[in-house]
Amino acid sequence: MAGLARVTPGTDLGEVVEILERDGAVIIENFVDDATLEGLRNDLAPALKGANHCETGYDGHRTRRVNSLFARTRHLTPVVTQPLYLGAARAVMQKPVHMWVGKSRIEITPTIQISATQAIQIDPGQGKQPLHRDDWLHLRRHPGPTSRVQLMLSLTDFTAENGATLVIPGSHHWDDETPPKYSDSFPSAMPAGSALIWLGGVYHSGGANTTDEPRLSLTVSYDLGNLRQEENQYLAVPKETVLELPEEVRRLLGYDSCPPGLGWYEMQDPHMVLEYDDLEQARAAADRHGSSRLN
Known part of the structure; x- marks a missing residue:
């Protein structure tokens, strides 16, 4: 594989869903307009600048993270309702399941919900994050149905040198005994305002920042509605x-x-x-x- 598939906002939703189910990840360039991008930068950059570096190696000793994003900016609505992201999350996860209630066989379609929101600043000197799956929070087994669809929006350009998210395409098809390797991953290099979308079973990690400038982004996840949200939105x-x-x-x-x-x-x-x-x-x-x- 040469890298991650790339599409534009005008791409047919069915094509995006097909890529996600095949590769587990896709880049959408020009995901938000300039006004939304600038609004998010203005709202979130000061909080990131004032945040301490994380305390654990997993979260990054040279990485700053800020949560409760809906309480910090009014520019998230076009991100979470962007048709290809919301549409793909619904198409991939909202699949009917059947059950018997008495003598009736009925089909139930679950909802989806916003699970976690976080702004991330990877500062110079940060190394690679350990490769991981995001749906491990719900103790999911693989391969299996998708319970999370996540997004990483680039607030600055993402490059292989400044910490672009590393992704192993197709790894959502792997079982739980196959260890991930960086050599199988590709950097999600993309211009500011673009977005990486990936499934919860895909191995990925933050990349290393070997430049002199921070890498800024925000991430949002959709989970099935029958699972507990990662971030308690009622308190956030x-x-x-x-x-x-x-x-x-x-x-x-x-x-x-x-x-x-x-x-x-x-x-x-x-x-x-x-x-x-x-x-x-x-x-x-x-x-x-x-x-x-x-x-």
Whole structure:
């Protein structure tokens, strides 16, 4: 393989999904427009500059990380709703599963949710991160169904020299006994404003920064709605900030239920806690609507 496949925002969603299911990763150039890119840089760069370097070798002794991004910037909505990213995450993960309820065989399609958000600054002198899979957090076995689709947005140019994310294409097809090797990886070199999308079962790592300038990026992950979010979005994002977001993004942050019956509040759609002034009003609304959970 010569490297990672590259597409543009105008590429057909089906083609992107095909690449992801085959290679496990794809680069989308010109993923965001200039205004979004500049807004993200302006909002996140000061927090990154003020952050301490990480304490563990895995996270990087010359790497700075900042979380709770929806509380820090108003420019994430076009990132998480970008059609090829959100569309691919839904196509890859929201696949029906069947079950028997009494004498009825029914199909259930899970939701997806925003799991983690993080801005990352790899400073000069940082070495390679250990190769790893991101879906290990949920103790997934491989090969198997995809439970995470992740994105890395370049806020500065990514090069092989400044720490571009290293990816082993096709490694989501490997079993759990095959160790990853850097020699099998490719750097996700791409211009600022581009994005690398990869599946949770793909081996990858941050690259080494041998230049004199930091590498800036942000990452967002989508997980299946029936799994616990990596970052607790209910604590990370104040309610008043959530209320400023479109309903689709609110639900993606977790204010939604996942069929057949996960995440409900008073056995109702949890989004109602955002539609009323307080929980007592939401509870009263739930009582008026009655139970809708599958029992």
